[in-house]
Amino acid sequence: MKYPRSLPWVALLFVAHAGPAWAHGVIGKRFFPATLTIDDPFVADELSLPSVLHIKGSEAKQTTLGAEFSKRITPDLGLSIGAEYNFIDPNDPDERSSSGFGNPELSVKYTFFKSAAHEAVLSLGFGWEIGGAGEKSGGAESFSTLSPALFFGKGLGDLPDTLAFLRPVAVTGVFGAEIPLTDEESNRLTYGVAFEYSLPYLQQFVRDVGLPKPFSQLIPVVELLFQTPLDGGKTTGTVNPGIIWAGKLVEVGVEAIIPINSETGKNVGVRALLHFFLDDIAPTVFRPIFQ
């Protein structure tokens, strides 16, 4: 069965699609956790299982279970494959709810700039949502979507002493496009930033304020993600405040999803992530194929 394009959950699905690759990374003394909403600039061997998203739109409730596996080919070049299963429950009791797999997504990312001293990183990514591979009942489109993007990350550890308490701040971001291979949808710009305040960084490098575990392992985050259609349509987006707990081998994160306008949605949603650092769990197995 084919869903009419106008259903708002079609727009909502972008919320789940937009963060297909979660990566964590260490550069200089900075540990960047895997962020939940936007993809971050690192390549790593890692597994996100599961990611969970739930949000109520004006026409339907959507729940998404996702998984993603990432593998380094070289230390700076990584491949990822992500899949998701969607439950769509229309608010209109006369409409049937449905569920099914969304389209899987393949992506490749290459880190072309790293500065340990400035805790800075730049990467180029390219994603391919494989049209028709998922199920219509899960909201999968029949066409593919390509998504080239530039990713950046910057820790503020190089701030002067007078601003030492801002050194735990880090910013990551993405600036990219989504190109649906169809005449029915316009191309879109996708862009976002994630602000992090790393309590581990505060304790380890700035000031030991005496936080015990697990508080010393928490990283509060706010992620903003926007999408602007290039045909003049309205920008949609979400603000996603949350918290990440980063252990040595796994991290757990949870965020609220707050739509920025009625075009995006009216209700606050939630997303959560359990993420395994495979390169740290089994470093002899999960390492770059070519050094």
Place this chain on the structure above:
Amino acid sequence: MSIGRPPAARPIALAGLLAALWSGWAWAHAFPERSEPRVGAVVRASPAAVRIWFDGDLEPAFSRITVTDSRGQRVDRDDARVDPQNRRLLGVGLRPLAPGAYTVRWRVLAVDGHQTEGDYTFTLKGPE
């Protein structure tokens, strides 16, 4: 698809992964859990040593720590070592310090081969 792999390999690999998850806290990138003097601390007496406790075992041959004063001069005794009794503890002796700000720099190799580095400052306050 695993051609020719013994059927037992998969459960063993899974058990290995779970074992790594439970026991593996000693693995992975090593980051400091606490230090003496503490990160960013103001101390009253010249400390005899700087010690950093990490959250994972260190490779002694590739783990370094230095302490410098505000002019960049070394004030440690150049005897940095991983404690043989506790491979998570890295320390270095200090010469008697004058009041001022000091920077501790460390670079360690965790036993799994991941390198991490970091630095912090502490301040020795003179008599009032």
